Amino acid sequence: MTTRSRTARTPRRVRLRRGVLAALVAASVALPVSGAAGATEVPAPAPADLAPLRAATGADLAARYAARRDDLRAAADAAEEHGSHKRAAALRELAAPERKFYSFDGRDGGRSVEVFGDLARADRIAVLVPGADTSVDHYDRLRNAAEALLREAGPRTAVVAWVGYRTPATVSTDSITAGRADGAAHELTAFSAELADLRPGTPASYLCHSYGAVVCTLAAPGLSAANLVLFGSPGVGTDAVRAADLGGRAVVWAGRGSADWIGGVPHVSLDLGITTVGFGADPAAPEFGALPFDAGDSDHSGYLSPGSASLTHLTGIVTGEVAPADTRKAPRENTATPGNTVSGRA
Template structure:
């Protein structure tokens, strides 16, 4: 027996139902993996940054992490709970924490109030609270693990409170497989947050000069911070003496001069880094501009060894040794690439 013929009205109802299901599926896919945004509370008020308020700030953020950990256990968010449990290990100190969405966190390694130099590590795509300390068995490829690796390397060169390292996940990092990484739109928002943070950092460590160490899409954030810097936070930005771009797909700047007229701009790329194959164009807002290691860009190119995109802060690597020299403000200790 043949199936009954569909009337036009019945066909319209079926199309509407299928469209509704497709919309719901799209919303679910778009929001999947956001870390159960709704259950997590917004960050509470915290003391303004100053040397005298650092301990109070660390304590307030620790309480916020403890509260978020309780929520993660209540809703069964195991990945988030595992990460937050690590944040609460003895001795860890956070200047900022926000568990909403994919999360944001800013950790300090070292003595921020006494440091003569502060290195701010700006991570790239796919960085979330869940990947803040470990990713694919390479802890040095994350903000937290990379900051500790850099701090240990620098301490071997200059013992004492000479350097503090800040792991700065202060922006909503894009996913690698998304349209966001093809433009600097998200980086523009991150750049504004970074400029604001640098102004606050001046209050917390008024005697220290700053190095920005910018990995992957984080270099686009640093680029926009340099290109767009205006207003009162420029006082903090003027203390930036070094900007290091590594594993960079581009910065949206035409040249190193556009990033930091008073800063030394460095660039490095490992021999196995896939960003070498990224098209370095910028047309109608798409693309991220010139290659930072190209002669035309004008950066000081440091030797990064044979590592891949996630290996710049790996212990024992030439890139880590050179980035430590940049972080410490010792250009004479940085091995540069000699151009023909």
């Protein structure tokens, strides 16, 4: 192919990417307008102002969880008074005696951090950072994912479901810009420091899905993380073109299921003047340099589904049974040896 023919094709490729992103913007603006126009925030009281924990003892954590249950019940009462019966019912379910919320704030759509397992005694911690459409009203999928990971990893693991930001709607302009992720990254960095102070020396893996992967890459320089795992990611949300550009000391992993629609999203970043859409480099691309893990045939919502190859290999990263050395020896489509299949670990 001549230089001229190559250069002639490049503008068409650029125009195609611009066209796809323009269509995304148009759809994001048009589709939610009718719903957004009448939307109102459900009121909630401010949570109790608790002193920072100095250590993750069982007694101190139990007191923290009890206080947050009170906050959840107060938010449920406020929602009921407002006439938001569905939200009230969801909050009362979250306030069940067996649930362990490290933090909760029902204002502005809600923020929460829930613990699964024994944070006081765990030998390792997995922090799940979800993407779009995760909220008090749409929480079951994240809870199911956390419980599936805990079952697979075993009782020596604590799983933390971190919803420390107002996640964007899937079909919205917020979901194709890094605006929400910028603020969320600061919150995640602060939580990471708090967790490291509570459990010094305990390795923490951050498992970041979809838009949550953008949050994690922006937070990467300040995360106290052993592993940073990006899956179903629309891009990195920064100018990074390689994993080493993200900063921080975490080992960076990436994977994408063969049935995940996000693989068809253009991994570009376009400055439209009033905003920038797209998230830049694809962390699952070989040239990015992240360590690959086998995500199997997962679709966009199925990475932590029970019995999936993706859950098996994500668990192996958390427990240390899938190590960086394994991925260098194994082909990309099979990043774990048969002995790394994990289920019900001690």
